[in-house]
Amino acid sequence: MLKIQEIRELIRLIDQANIEEFLYEHEGTKVHMKKPAGTPVETVVQTVVEAPKAVVKEAAAPVQEATQMPTAPVQEAKQAEPPKQEVKADNLHKITSPMVGTFYAAPSPDAAPYVKVGDKVKTDTIVCIIEAMKLFNEIEAEVNGEIVEILVQNGQLVEYGQPLFLVKPE
Known part of the structure; x- marks a missing residue:
């Protein structure tokens, strides 16, 4: 494979x-x-x-994600764009993925997300989980501030260094 x-x-x-x-x-x-x-x-x-x-x-961009999902006879996967807001990138901190893996916004499927747009975070606030090889890694905010934008969707595959959140530092 x-x-x-x-x-x-x-x-x-x-x-x-x-x-x-x-x-x-x-x-x-x-x-x-x-x-x-x-x-x-x-x-x-x-x-x-x-x-x-x-x-x-x-069929989205020139470089695409292609994964195998043996759950249904024919499964179409389309990634919806997260709602975009007019956000100035000046002075915003990007929380990036420290590894390749799957992004999860909450600790479990039925739990509330760790953070939402508008939430205040501290350097040690857990903002998401990245799952890599069945290990769940808690990702911290790294900065004090306010979540301005969430750049990825729950369950999305993320790359090393890919921006996950935009934070307005305090």
Whole structure:
């Protein structure tokens, strides 16, 4: 099975090349990428399983997330844009992800989020959890201030150094 980094690298290479369609099959995994001339790559990753097949299809930006979700016969994953506010980036502190993993805004699915826009935080305030390899890492605010914007959605895959929150320092 291909790792997410390998899929991302394939997407980058196909996006930069003059190739319009790419198909790769290996050990039950099928990667099919298409891009009409002048548009971003559309990727379909399919894994053959004993039960239903899992397909994740996304077409957003030139570099995309492509993950395998063996939960339904055909599953479409679309990431909705978080509501954008007019926020000036001047003097705002970015809380960034210290690792690659999955962002969780709350300690459990039925619990309230750690922070919301407008909440006051201190340097030791836990703002979220990043799950990496079944380890849940609590992320602290690193600064005293007010949460101005949450840049990622609950359950979203985040990269090392990716901004998660914008904080107006006190």
